[in-house]
Amino acid sequence: MDIKTLKIAVIGVGNLGNALVSGLIESGVPATNIYATRRNGDKLEEIKKLRVHAGTDNRFAVKQADVILLCVKPFNYQVVLDEIYDDIDPLRQLVVSVITGVSIETLAAKMPSGMAIIRAMPNTAADVKESLTCICHNGVEDYQVELTLKIFDALGTTIIIKEELMNSATVLGACGIAYVMRFIRAMVQGGIEIGFDAETAGNIVQHTVKGAATLLLERKTHPESEIDKVTTPKGCTIAGLNEMEHNGFSSALIKGLKASMTQIDH
Numbered sequence: 001m002d003i004k005t006l007k008i009a010v011i012g013v014g015n016l017g018n019a020l021v022s023g024l025i026e027s028g029v030p031a032t033n034i035y036a037t038r039r040n041g042d043k044l045e046e047i048k049k050l051r052v053h054a055g056t057d058n059r060f061a062v063k064q065a066d067v068i069l070l071c072v073k074p075f076n077y078q079v080v081l082d083e084i085y086d087d088i089d090p091l092r093q094l095v096v097s098v099i100t101g102v103s104i105e106t107l108a109a110k111m112p113s114g115m116a117i118i119r120a121m122p123n124t125a126a127d128v129k130e131s132l133t134c135i136c137h138n139g140v141e142d143y144q145v146e147l148t149l150k151i152f153d154a155l156g157t158t159i160i161i162k163e164e165l166m167n168s169a170t171v172l173g174a175c176g177i178a179y180v181m182r183f184i185r186a187m188v189q190g191g192i193e194i195g196f197d198a199e200t201a202g203n204i205v206q207h208t209v210k211g212a213a214t215l216l217l218e219r220k221t222h223p224e225s226e227i228d229k230v231t232t233p234k235g236c237t238i239a240g241l242n243e244m245e246h247n248g249f250s251s252a253l254i255k256g257l258k259a260s261m262t263q264i265d266h
């Protein structure tokens with residue numbers, strides 16, 4: 001099935017839902033095929049600019065849809081699933097949940113028997129079609145997996161993982177956007193201290209980060225081998241890197257990832 005003919009309900013168009021919707025439209029999904037909801041109708045102005053069907057009526061949105069994307073916070077999903085229970089149809093619909101930390105089994109217990117449920121963990125780079133999305137499924141039809149892959153391939157890159165790794169995928173891939181942003185922000189602050197205005201520093205850092213990631217993606221090399229190419233003996237790069245490590249750079253990142261994991265797993 002072509003995703004351009006799919007009717008998609010996006011339940012909970014907040015930060016991530018908005019990014020998914022705008023990425024889908026950028027990928028050629030007609031805005032009129034998207035039914036977006038959020039709880040507060042006053043905050044629908046931004047999404048309405050994309051010309052999707054936008055409202056607060058989850059039941060209406062779900063009834064129109066082939067695929068239901070659940071994009072609410074973990075503490076809101078129960079209310080939503082209770083509300084749409086009578087409107088979801090296991091015979092013709094697929095539910096895709098991006099909700100952090102809520103298992104397929106837990107979701108299934110709140111839905112009609114036989115409902116096909118897939119979990120996806122994208123990130124906000126879906127907005128610019130550069131999301132890395134981890135997907136897991138259990139006992140759904142192949143065509144439903146293919147369809148989900150098509151949706152998220154349109155928003156970047158997808159990989160299929162085991163459900164037991166979904167929380168780890170959340171930390172590394174979804175929270176990861178925030179960690180990288182903080183890294184970029186810190187680089188810019190350093191760049192200003194060594195002489196650049198903020199805009200120029202930002203430009204240099206953004207392209208440097210993109211270049212570093214592209215090197216690894218295209219050359220399939222190890223980060224340390226790329227570092228070796230930059231570190232002149234007795235040079236400035238190794239002096240800076242070692243000073244960062246003395247201050248706990250890698251350790252701080254690893255500890256941060258583990259703290260994020262603990263927060264999901266608790």
Ligand SMILES: NC(=O)C1=CN([C@@H]2O[C@H](COP(=O)(O)OP(=O)(O)OC[C@H]3O[C@@H](n4cnc5c(N)ncnc54)[C@H](O)[C@@H]3O)[C@@H](O)[C@H]2O)C=CC1
Pocket residue numbers: 011012013014015016017037038039040058071072073074076079080098099100121122123124174175
């Ligand atoms: N923001 C991110 O980078 C990522 C978020 N996620 C997950 O995606 C989900 C959404 O996250 P965000 O977009 O950041 O949250 P958000 O708070 O920005 O968006 C959630 C939206 O759900 C709406 N909502 C709440 N109750 C509702 C109801 N009863 N009916 C309809 N809409 C309702 C809210 O109005 C809000 O617009 C969460 O489960 C989060 O863990 C997953 C990956 C990345």
Ligand SMILES: O=C(O)[C@@H]1CCC=N1
Pocket residue numbers: 100170174175
């Ligand atoms: O911080 C959070 O709870 C969500 C999960 C992934 C990104 N943001």
